[in-house]
Amino acid sequence: xxxxxxNSTEFAFLLATIHxxxxxxxxxxxxxxxxxxxxxKTYAQGRKDLETSGWLxxxxxxxxxxxxxxxxxxxxxxxxxxxxxxxxxxxxxxTESQLVLHYLSEDLIVELSASDAD
Numbered sequence: 001x002x003x004x005x006x007n008s009t010e011f012a013f014l015l016a017t018i019h020x021x022x023x024x025x026x027x028x029x030x031x032x033x034x035x036x037x038x039x040x041k042t043y044a045q046g047r048k049d050l051e052t053s054g055w056l057x058x059x060x061x062x063x064x065x066x067x068x069x070x071x072x073x074x075x076x077x078x079x080x081x082x083x084x085x086x087x088x089x090x091x092x093x094x095t096e097s098q099l100v101l102h103y104l105s106e107d108l109i110v111e112l113s114a115s116d117a118d
Contacts, residue, residue, distance in 0.1 A: 003111075004055070004069075004071075004072050004075065007046075007049060008028070008030050008031065009042050009043075009045040009046035009049055010046045010049045010050050010053070010055070011031060011046070011076070012030065012031045012032070012033070012042050012043065012046050013042070013043050013046025013047050013050060014046070014050075014068075014072070014073065014076040015031055015032070015076060015080060016039075016043055017068070017073070017076075018073070018076060018077050018080055020032075020076075020080035020081075023079055023080060024082065024085045024101075024103070025085055025087055025099075025101045025112075026101070026112075030042070050068075051066075055068065055069045055072055056068050056069075074108070075110045078103050078104075078105050078108055078110045079103045079110055079112055081105075082103035082104055082105050082110075083104055083105040083106070084103075084104040084105075085101060085102070085103050085104070086101070086102040086103075086104070087099065087100075087101055087102075088100045088101075088102070098113065099113070099114075100112070100113045101113070
């Protein structure tokens with residue numbers, strides 16, 4: 001897999017799936033909602049969005065069971081628990097700088113960047 005584009009609710013749902021408590025380099029309370037009502041709403045939307053985009057698929061022979069894309073789960077797991085994290089900023093001739101995070105573990109590297117969109 002070359003990459004995955006996730007919105008914040010999808011990312012929050014995946015982080016909750018692996019019981020992540022934080023992500024090095026990210027300070028986004030929306031990824032780890034503390035209020036039960038907000039958490040339920042965020043995770044429900046994230047799951048719905050993952051199903052819509054095809055990252056989470058029902059297993060035909062097993063009612064009420066779903067298959068999560070393993071490569072995507074591996075990327076999120078690496079972001080949640082890397083051996084090393086690298087932070088890079090890019091400046092574009094006086095415009096806003098962009099922060100790009102790289103998470104490394106053994107022979108895997110995951111690049112994480114955020115857009116202005118969700």
